[in-house]
Amino acid sequence: MGDAPQLPGLRGHAFAARTSYRQPARLVTREGGEDLWVDIQNDERAVLGSAHLSELKIDAPLGSLPRKLTFPDGTVFETTDHAAIEALTGQTRGSILHHYEGFNRRLFGVVALCLAAAWVLWRYGLDIMASAAIAVTPPAVIEQIDVGSLQTIDFAMAEPSRLTDDQKTEVEKIYHRLVSSLPDDVQQEHSFDLLFRNVPGMGPNAFALPGGTMVMTDAFVEDFPDADVIAGVLGHEIGHVVEQHGLKRIYRSLSMYVLIAFLAGDVGPILEDVVLEGNVLLSLSFSRAQETQADEFGLRLSNAAGFDPAGLKRFFKDLDGRFGGSEPPQWKSTHPSSAERVDAIEEYINGL
Known part of the structure; x- marks a missing residue:
């Protein structure tokens, strides 16, 4: 010294x-x-x-x-x-x-670099993490997700179907015709089960669980008996299963918390609420993209199975007529608007 x-x-x-x-x-x-x-x-x-x-x-x-x-x-x-x-x-x-x-010009570069890295991780890293998680998830776990979800639905909101056997048989024929049009490896990779439920207050609807279980409401079969419409909607739900949209949403949501914890550590209860709401908003655009992807899958599948793909367009036109004025803004919705979907389907059909 x-x-x-x-x-x-x-x-x-x-x-x-x-x-x-x-x-x-x-x-x-x-x-x-x-x-x-x-x-x-x-x-x-x-x-x-x-x-x-x-x-x-x-x-x-x-x-x-x-x-x-x-x-x-x-x-x-x-x-x-x-x-x-x-x-x-x-x-x-x-x-x-x-x-x-210390505060200097380098700090702006460091902040910009951190923001760019966070965006890249959010844009690409979440999907990679979700895909990796799906790849190592045992089929038994996915099956259990369906079982638990269906039990919750039956307990909280659904009742046994009131459709006649003939109504169920007609829909099942359409469904099996669609599944048979899938490639053999896809049919072997996924299990496809169609169930019917009476769900008061839900209206005409159909949804798919991550493991391949699909539920169609009585109101849908009663309001839309057209085979082409049923084929278009079921093809859409089959698309969700084949593309593993349900699992991707689950794991992507979990990956968001892992990413935030990695970047920021323990965020605390207040910031945790902000992160939760922000994650919901960020996931909406991801969900809308999945819906568009499932629409296109359903159109291809129904066309391949010999149905008129315009049936899906007629379904969304009907929904737009019923609920178009009450649909939430796009940035707050998990689905594209019915009018947008009609336009996209029409464009796709014209390209066939």
């Missing part, structure tokens, strides 16, 4: 040993043999504390907070001149980190 520069007078404040009185002071260095000698002087040049530089306890830099130098007898000198302290001691523990934490 003998090569350390001498300070003619570094301004700051001092606390005499065992007192809380803060007074203006300066730090003065002088030769002290192999080690530099350091004095604290008040404005009257009275020495408040002295020691070799090597005997001082020097706090690590922290933001713009004053640096503290504690003498062996307890006298404390503090100053905001970080550069002078670093010139005196050289780089100490935390000084390099403090340098890079």
